[in-house]
Amino acid sequence: MFRLVCQRGALGLFNHQNISSIVVATTTRCFTTTISNSNGASLIKGPPYNILFFGTDNVSIHTLKALNENKKNKGDLVNELQVVCPKSDKKEEVETYSMNEGLAIHYPHPDTGMKQFQVPLTETNKTEFDLAIVVSFGYFIPKSVLSKFKYGGINMHPSLLPRHRGAAPMYHTILENDDTTGISVIELHPQRFDAGNILMQVKDNQYRKDKLYLQVLNELAELGSKSIMETLREFPKLSSEAKPQGEQGKTLAPKVNRQMSKIDCTNSTRKDLWILYRAFSDNISLHCMIYNKKYKTNKRIKVRGMITPYQIDPLLEFADTENQSIYQSLESDLQSYQTRFPQSELSPGTYFLETDKSKSYHNIMWLKCKDGWVGVTKIFEEGKKNPVKASEFLFGKNIISINDPSTPIPYTQIIT
Structure with a gap:
């Protein structure tokens, strides 16, 4: 069995199963949520892709740099690259890097976010982007935006989903004293954060329980960047084999304070x-x-x-x-x-x-x-x-030590 999705405008793909045909009407496109036909031939073309990147911070920047370096040097995975990031006075890392590299930047609306966001076209031939890549963006990307991408969108999440869904997965990995961690590359879900089908999961073999937050963040951000590039390299195959997350083992990772x-x-x-x-x-x-x-x-x-x-x-x-x-x-x-x-x-x-x-x-x-x-x-x-x-x-605060032979530690020598 397969499911048909009918939608005016652009083709969007979210969940993938094998099919033998795709139906396109004059005013309304009807398509299955799959990528390959009965002979296994891919309906999603291989790389390079035209990519619109969504990100903000010191997690996102690792993937953006990898994408941009590929575009500038090899070009085997990335054909065109533009960026969407929040506009801020302090200039987050993604915005600063994009400006310095001369990448086209687009901003969510400060009040409505992505709800009314107008997806740009490629600069080279003024067509739809192939793929949205999202890493630590902070905004939910609605179906109305996802439908403007030829192959939908993917997200790198720094946890082994469905564990630690939410805004602060790396904090909760440490706070829950997890023995292991890793990253997940998933399809963007049109209704929920961090709930899309899994394309790839990679365990962080360098993770140790003496490492501090920023060490873990940098490790997972770099691992996630490499995994995104590998996902692009094998995207048609990985899309055809994407697996639902399920709810077993799900935990939430809300913001910390x-x-x-x-x-x-x-x-x-x-x-x-x-x-x-x-x-x-x-x-x-x-x-x-x-x-x-x-x-x-x-x-x-x-x-x-x-x-x-x-x-x-x-x-x-x-x-x-x-x-x-x-x-x-x-x-x-x-x-x-x-x-x-x-x-x-x-x-x-x-x-x-x-x-x-x-x-x-x-x-x-x-x-x-x-x-x-x-x-x-x-x-x-x-x-x-x-x-x-x-x-x-x-030093000099009259602090008593336990080896002072004559004076006990006073009860006032205490922190609160």
Whole structure:
């Protein structure tokens, strides 16, 4: 069986199955949502293609550069390339690059977005573009726009769909502590975000659970770029073999916010804080409040460096080996501290800086959480220009260490 779609105007292809014919009427085009006939001959021609690229940011830019380099040099995959991107005062990466490269740029309407977007024609022969390629664009592309492309549109999504559908898949990959990740190249769905048939999925074999967000982003963006180029190379074949996503295993990945990146020592384990550090420390920041005696007020500090906690995840055993002696030495001295000061309550949020240089854990800010301690190595203080080592941040602030033989850590030495 196959499904006929009737539509005035242009031909659009979204879901593909084998057929033997295509019907075109005078005023209304009727076509099946497939790409090959009964003999296997492709109704979608092979590359090069005329491409309209939709993108915005540091994820999109990898694919745009690859497309443009192919057009300028080989030309075996890309014949013509134009760009659609949001217009902004700060000039996102896709817009800046496109201007510098002399690529034709088109903008969504600031109020209506893509709803009334007028799809341009190719510059060379004033015909429809073959394909829309979408990477981290931010706007939903409606059926009225998709129908203007000869072969519809494809999207690179940085997760293994249907896991992490939504605007922030890479954040949620880390926040959900996934053991693996990758990218999906899918057909654009005419009604829903991230729900199209799968053309290609590639696992990220370099992914490790000690990598921070921007490292993961760059890896997946580059992997996605290569996968888009491979999809173009094999597009007729991949389109004929496209598979529905299904709903089994589906999770959602909505946008994140700054409140999610606040340290809560009382309710967070070492593993929790490490996950938050990976997700937020190199972008919107992992932060907490600390009392500033000079200004007699709480000030925000951002954690920019952390030692991988010991024994929190089997996939971090390589990091455990490096840090095992540090944590074992710390735990031993903490027991001695509790023996000297049995009444001293080291509640979650307590911190100290070890100044004894003979200790392997010296010059690190140790922060107490629900099930132990995490080591902070670099801090950015609100109002300052640059991040500094934790030892520099705490220097001269009368911070008590656990090896001070006469003074326990005061209950006021705590972050919130």
